[in-house]
Amino acid sequence: MKTIVHIPNVNARESLKDKEREVNEILHGLGEWKGLDPATGFHLVQARDGRTLKVADLVDDSDPARRSRVLTALKDPAQKNNRDHVDIIIALGMAKEGFDWIWCEHALTIGYRSSLTEIVQIIGRATRDAEGKERSRFTNLIAEPAAEQAAVAEAVNDMLKAISASLLMEQVLAPRYEFTPKNIGPKEGFDYGAEGYKDGGHNIGVNTDTGQIHVEINGLVTPQSPEATRICKEDLNEVVTSFLQDKTALERGLFDKENTLPEELTQLRMGKIVRERYPDLSDTDQEAIRQHAIAAMNITQQAKLALAQADANGGAGDGTVQGNTALLDGVRKFVNVRDLDIDLIDRINPFDAAYAVLAKAMDEKSLRQVQASIAAKKVSIPEDDARELAKRALQFKNERGRLPDINSADAWEKRMAEGVTALARYRAQAKAAQAQGKSGNG
Numbered sequence: 001m002k003t004i005v006h007i008p009n010v011n012a013r014e015s016l017k018d019k020e021r022e023v024n025e026i027l028h029g030l031g032e033w034k035g036l037d038p039a040t041g042f043h044l045v046q047a048r049d050g051r052t053l054k055v056a057d058l059v060d061d062s063d064p065a066r067r068s069r070v071l072t073a074l075k076d077p078a079q080k081n082n083r084d085h086v087d088i089i090i091a092l093g094m095a096k097e098g099f100d101w102i103w104c105e106h107a108l109t110i111g112y113r114s115s116l117t118e119i120v121q122i123i124g125r126a127t128r129d130a131e132g133k134e135r136s137r138f139t140n141l142i143a144e145p146a147a148e149q150a151a152v153a154e155a156v157n158d159m160l161k162a163i164s165a166s167l168l169m170e171q172v173l174a175p176r177y178e179f180t181p182k183n184i185g186p187k188e189g190f191d192y193g194a195e196g197y198k199d200g201g202h203n204i205g206v207n208t209d210t211g212q213i214h215v216e217i218n219g220l221v222t223p224q225s226p227e228a229t230r231i232c233k234e235d236l237n238e239v240v241t242s243f244l245q246d247k248t249a250l251e252r253g254l255f256d257k258e259n260t261l262p263e264e265l266t267q268l269r270m271g272k273i274v275r276e277r278y279p280d281l282s283d284t285d286q287e288a289i290r291q292h293a294i295a296a297m298n299i300t301q302q303a304k305l306a307l308a309q310a311d312a313n314g315g316a317g318d319g320t321v322q323g324n325t326a327l328l329d330g331v332r333k334f335v336n337v338r339d340l341d342i343d344l345i346d347r348i349n350p351f352d353a354a355y356a357v358l359a360k361a362m363d364e365k366s367l368r369q370v371q372a373s374i375a376a377k378k379v380s381i382p383e384d385d386a387r388e389l390a391k392r393a394l395q396f397k398n399e400r401g402r403l404p405d406i407n408s409a410d411a412w413e414k415r416m417a418e419g420v421t422a423l424a425r426y427r428a429q430a431k432a433a434q435a436q437g438k439s440g441n442g
Contacts, residue, residue, distance in 0.1 A: 001137070004089045004125055007059060008111030013143045013155070014202040015111065023059050023090055030055070030088070036409040040073035041066045041084050042086060054084075058091040074099035083130070095261060102128040107135045114157040119165045120172070138169065144366055147316070156370050160251065162352055164244045167301075171240050174300045178205075178214040179232070179292055182340075190214045200364055202335050206328060213331060217295060218341040221288040228285035231278070232292040242273045243350075252359065253351035255374040261348040263412045266294045291342050298345050301353040303330030308356070347412075381422040389419020 008015040016022050025359035027033055031047040043055040056070050077087040083103045086306035104425045107126040113119050119140075126136040140162045145155035178187065186197035190205030190212075197203050223229045231239075243249060251267040252260040267290075274290045281289070307330040349355075359367060381389070393404050393416040 002103045003106040006109040019059050041069035053087045056086050056420045100142040102130040106269045108139045110141045112142050112162050133427050175211045175213050177296050178212050180218045181220045182218045186216050220342050223285050223288040235406045236293050236296050240297050242437035251374045255371045262347050297350050298348045304334035304353045306330045383426045388424035389416050390423045392416050393420050
C-alpha cells in the first residue's frame with residue numbers, strides 16, 4: 001500500500017533514540033538499497049518481489065539541499081496524479097510540509113501522538129479521494145504493557161489515548177445521522193428502500209445527496225431550543241470527542257466491564273459532559289443532546305459489530321459491500337433485528353466493539369494485567385455521580401410510582417438506589433461538618 005510511516009518521537013517509549021538508524025532499518029526491511037534518485041532525492045529500494053520502491057525520507061535533515069530536493073519532488077504539481085511517483089514517505093513529525101499525496105492508502109504511525117489534532121491530520125493524509133482508491137487504513141503501533149510489569153500505568157494511558165483517537169476517527173468518518181422519535185413519518189429527500197416507509201416498521205432512510213442516515217428511535221427526546229436543535233444536527237462529534245477523551249469512561253468501559261453498568265457511561269458520564277459543555281440549556285435540551293450523542297456513537301459501534309459478525313459467519317459481510325455503503329449495511333443489520341428504543345441504546349456499552357478488537361489483539365495475560373491495574377483504582381460513588389443517580393431515581397419514581405429498590409435484580413435500578421443512599425450520606429456528612437463548625441465558633 002502507498003504508505004506514510006511516522007517514526008516515533010525521540011522521547012516516546014517506542015523510540016530507539018536514533019532516528020537515522022530507524023530510517024535505515026525501515027529501508028533494510030523493505031529490501032536492498034540501490035542508491036538515491038538524483039532528480040528527486042528518493043531512496044531506491046529493490047523489494048524481494050523485484051519491484052523498485054521509491055522512498056521519500058523527510059527525517060534526515062543533515063543535508064538541506066537533498067531535503068529540499070525531496071520536498072520539491074513531493075510538491076511537483078505535474079506528478080500529483082501520478083500514482084507511481086513515490087511509494088513510501090518516512091516522516092518524524094506530522095508530514096505537513098505542504099505537499100498533498102492523494103494516493104496515500106495507509107498512515108502507519110509508530111508511538112502515540114499526544115495531540116488529537118495531529119492524529120486527525122495524519123489520518124487525513126490517507127483519506128484523500130483518488131481514482132481506484134476504495135479504502136484507506138490508519139495503524140497506530142504502541143507499546144503493549146508487559147504482563148510482568150508492576151507499573152503499567154504509562155503504557156495503559158497511551159493505549160487508552162490511541163483507542164480514543166481510533167474511535168473518534170470512526171465517528172468523524174461515519175455518515176451524519178438524522179434521529180427522530182418513532183413513527184413521525186418519512187423525511188423529505190430520504191430513500192427508505194424498495195418498500196418505502198412503513199408505519200410501525202424498522203425504517204432506515206438514506207439521503208443520497210448528503211449521505212445522511214435517518215433512524216427512528218422510540219422514546220427519543222426532541223430538542224426544544226434552536227441552539228439544541230443545531231447541536232444535535234451539527235455538533236454531535238464535539239460531544240462524542242469530549243466523551244472519548246474522558247479517561248474514566250474509557251477505563252471503565254473498556255477494562256472494568258464486569259463492574260461497570262453501561263448506564264453509568266451512557267447516562268452519568270455522557271450526561272455530565274453535556275451539562276458541563278452546555279450549562280445554559282434546559283434539562284430537556286441537555287437530555288436530548290445526550291441521547292443523540294450516545295445514539296450516534298452506539299449505532300456506529302453496533303454497526304461495526306454487526307458487519308464483523310456477518311464476516312465471521314460468512315454472511316453478507318463477504319466484501320461485496322464497500323466504501324461508504326459498508327457502515328450503512330451494518331446499521332441496517334443492527335436496526336432490522338430490533339425495535340430501537342432509547343432505553344435499549346442506553347443499555348449498550350459504547351466500547352463493546354473496541355473491546356472486541358482489543359481482546360483479539362492482546363494476549364490474555366496482558367489484557368488481565370491492564371484490567372487489574374484499572375480495577376484497582378475503583379472508588380466509591382463520587383458526589384457528582386450520586387447527585388445524578390438521585391435525579392435518575394426521581395425520574396424512575398415519577399414513571400413507576402416508587403423509588404428504586406437497592407435489592408432489585410435489575411442492576412441499574414440497584415445502582416440508582418445506591419446513588420440515593422450515597423447522596424444522603426454526603427449530605428449527612430456536610431451537615432455534621434457544618435454543625436461542628438458552628439460548635440467550634442461558639
